[in-house]
Structure formats: C-alpha cells, structure tokens
Amino acid sequence: MIASIRGEVLAEGAGWIVVAVGGLGYRVEVSSARVAAHPGDEVFLHTSLIVREDSMTLFGFSTRDELEVFTLLLGVSGVGPRSALGVLTELTPAQIAQAVIADDDKPFRRVSGVGPKTAKLISVSLSGKINSQTLSGVEEVLAAPPVAPSAATSVQAALVGLGYAEAQAELAVSEAVAAGAPEDEAGLLRATLALLQAPRLGARGGAQS
Numbered sequence: 036m037i038a039s040i041r042g043e044v045l046a047e048g049a050g051w052i053v054v055a056v057g058g059l060g061y062r063v064e065v066s067s068a069r070v071a072a073h074p075g076d077e078v079f080l081h082t083s084l085i086v087r088e089d090s091m092t093l094f095g096f097s098t099r100d101e102l103e104v105f106t107l108l109l110g111v112s113g114v115g116p117r118s119a120l121g122v123l124t125e126l127t128p129a130q131i132a133q134a135v136i137a138d139d140d141k142p143f144r145r146v147s148g149v150g151p152k153t154a155k156l157i158s159v160s161l162s163g164k165i166n167s168q169t170l171s172g173v174e175e176v177l178a179a180p181p182v183a184p185s186a187a188t189s190v191q192a193a194l195v196g197l198g199y200a201e202a203q204a205e206l207a208v209s210e211a212v213a214a215g216a217p218e219d220e221a222g223l224l225r226a227t228l229a230l231l232q233a234p235r236l237g238a239r240g241g242a243q244s
Contacts, residue, residue, distance in 0.1 A: 041079040044072045063095035066124040100128040111160040113153045135161045145202045186220040
C-alpha cells in the first residue's frame with residue numbers, strides 16, 4: 036500500500052502528474068482544482084492505490100481529509116475512483132460534509148458524470164459517516180453565521196448577471212459565508228467576487244507536510 040508520495044514533479048497533464056521517487060516516476064491522478072503542480076515543483080500527497088485486474092492506479096490528495104472522503108465515496112454504490120475524484124474536484128471536504136449533514140444532494144448533481152440517483156445515494160450513504168468530528172475544518176463551516184436568504188439570493192443573481200454560471204455563483208456565495216463574509220448584500224458581494232478572483236491554493240503552498 037502506497038500511503039503517501041513526496042518528490043519532484045517531472046511532468047503534468049489534465050488530471051495527472053508524474054512524481055520522481057527513488058529513480059522512478061510515479062503517475063498520480065489528481066484533482067487539477069486542488070493540486071496545481073508543475074514540473075520542478077516538489078509535492079507531498081496522501082495517496083490511495085486502486086488495484087484492478089488490468090491496472091493499478093495511484094490517486095493523490097493534498098490533505099488527509101480529501102483522502103478520507105475519497106475512501107468514503109468509493110463505498111457508495113455506483114461511485115468509482117474517477118467519479119469520487121470528480122466530486123472532490125467540484126467540492127471541498129467541508130462542503131461535502133455540509134451537504135451530507137443538510138441532506139442536500141444538489142451540490143453532488145453539479146459534478147460531471149453524477150446523475151440525480153447517484154447524487155442522492157452519496158448524500159444518504161455518507162450520512163452518519165462524515166461529520167464535524169471526522170473532518171478538520173468542518174466545524175467552522177457549519178458554525179458560520181447564517182446570511183439572510185434575500186442577500187444570498189441577490190448576490191447569486193448579481194453574479195449570474197456578471198457572467199458566472201449559476202452553480203458557480205451558488206458555491207462561491209456559500210464559501211464566502213463560510214469564510215466569514217459580511218451578512219449585508221454589498222459586503223457579501225465584495226467578498227464573493229474576491230473569492231472568485233483569487234487563485235486556488237496550489238501544491239507549492241499547500242501540499243507540503
């Protein structure tokens with residue numbers, strides 16, 4: 036079992052990187068949204084080795100929480116490694132926990148390749164298995180002060196008017212609220228726009244142990 040991998044990135048592609056370890060190059064499937072590694076970067080990833088009759092595939096994650104959720108998702112009927120990685124590309128572990136605790140399958144339906152039935156299965160199957168005690172950072176998300184529905188709705192509509200997709204606008208507002216954005220409409224809009232325009236944390240800054 037390969038539990039983790041550390042080394043220099045030799046090559047990268049859409050959803051994968053090659054990491055040099057002890058003279059060998061290991062291809063690791065990653066979420067491009069969470070691991071922004073480039074040749075020459077050093078990365079540390081928590082990994083899961085998926086063994087099939089005709090292949091062995093290594094999946095890598097920046098945090099233990101992502102790896103834990105990936106493992107839980109593999110236990111859901113109809114969810115394979117690629118679909119599980121897709122869920123973690125679209126949603127953070129905290130957002131997944133929030134959706135499961137709220138029994139809300141809409142966030143999972145936004146994931147490419149996940150239909151309504153599978154989305155509901157994810158929500159139901161993970162209930163009781165994922166909570167604020169099992170994942171770090173989830174308590175902060177769930178404890179975030181509620182924002183007035185009218186303000187959130189108005190900000191989402193404004194973002195759509197600016198050209199953002201509806202799902203992207205909804206997710207960004209949710210993340211802004213979780214990060215402690217002001218509850219008034221103007222403040223929430225500024226915070227959400229700042230979040231949308233900020234670069235994602237890459238491997239160089241967030242993948243080191």
